Amino acid sequence: MKKLLLLCLTALFCFACSDSKTLTVTVTNPLSTDRSGEMVELSMAEVSNRLKLADTTQIVVLNVEGEQVPYQITYDDKLIFPATVAANATATYTIQPGTPEDIEVKACGRQYPERLDDVAWENDLVAFRAYGPALQARGERGFGYDLFTKYNTTEPVLESFYEKELNQDVRANIAELRKTDPKAASELGNSISYHIDHGYGMDCYAVGPTLGAGVAALMVNDSILYPWCYKTQEVLDNGPLRFTVRLEFPAMNVKGDTTVVETRLITLDAGSHLNKTAVSYSNLKETLPVVTGIVLHEPDGAVVADAANGYMTYVDPTTGPDNGKIFMGAAFPAAVKEAKTVLFPAEEKKQRNNADGHVLAVSDYEPGADYVYYWGFAWDKADIKTAEAWNQYMADFAQKVRHPLTVSI
Known part of the structure; x- marks a missing residue:
């Protein structure tokens, strides 16, 4: 009898542990059109509370195939991630402790x-x-x-755009060259200007x-x-x-x-x-x-x-x-x-x-x-x-x- 009670308590403990370590998120699309890569938000405080996360615990967001989905925690303590949901349908995602993959800055x-x-x-x-x-x-x-x-x-391209546009050495060369060869100075100016398309905008x-x-x-x-x-x-x-x-x-x-x-x-x-x-x-x-x-x-x-x-x-x-x-x-x-x-x-x-x-x-x-x-x-x-x-x-x-x-x- 004691062994049976112990097994039951163990099973209940394991179930509780399992339940507290994963969180299912349901995203619902009320429109009759598919929606792809649209950012959704939920309270990070609620996620932490539901999962009983320690301050240093990392999490992952997984789609229905078990693949990691990139996410960010915002200044106002929201967890955001891109969701894909078919027309008039729902999609489920799972949040659980884990090591997130590197996320490309977009x-x-x-x-x-x-x-x-x-x-x-x-x-x-x-x-x-x-x-x-x-x-x-x-x-x-x-x-x-x-x-x-x-x-x-x-x-990202803006750092490159501004760096070239504001290059003081090149600007000084342009100013000097303008005295003797205005056409060459113009060509050099165009080579760094973000008002000219150099292949990225x-x-x-x-x-x-x-x-x-x-x-x-x-x-x-x-x-x-x-x-x-x-x-x-x-x-x-x-x-x-x-x-x-x-x-x-x-x-x-x-x-x-x-x-x-x-x-x-x-x-x-x-x-x-x-x-x-x-x-x-x-x-x-x-x-x-x-x-x-x-x-x-x-x-x-x-x-x-x-x-x-x-x-x-x-x-x-x-x-x-x-x-x-x-x-x-x-x-x-x-x-x-x-x-x-x-x-x-x-x-x-x-x-x-x-x-x-x-x-x-x-x-x-x-x-x-x-x-x-x-x-x-x-x-x-x-x-x-x-x-x-x-x-x-x-x-x-x-x-x-x-x-x-x-x-x-």
């Missing part, structure tokens, strides 16, 4: 004080930058987001004093309150799968109130063409319209402005010869009041470096809330080749953010 960035305080970031598909206080100190009106096209690699996008590639801004009496460059920055996540930066802006004047401060939390995940951005305005006293804008460089350019389905797109002609087309886009998880093209009057067009206007999505900003939206691009020399394919990507993306994957453990 999302990263930093501030570049050596280039007028740019904050620049990228993932395996796209790259971006926001202008900083050193640029503003020079009086340059860099309001909008800029972007770098990227192709032929999934590895380039900066061929014009921003100027506009909302650029998707900045959000308040409106007062139908006038956009253009934000200037950020004041402070803090990188919160720096890969391997997610980059997150918090930007705070100088106080702005909103209807005579000079204490309103904008904060942006920008997140870019591996495998996505779009950044998630949460914008808030502290000290704002009343509800105001907020617009998300993409600058237009052709007055009759190809625009889709679909407020009902929560997205807008624009085909940008790019700067310079033979640089292809850039497909711009923004998507909105909440309802959009209006989406439309607004062209600049002739005088304002001159003030905005001859840009033609914006495609705008109009919503309301409630004081104390976050205005959340997604913005980004694709390039016809990279993975998305046509405007039709991009419009479908954006339509699908808008549906995904309005009907997110759900996670249960």
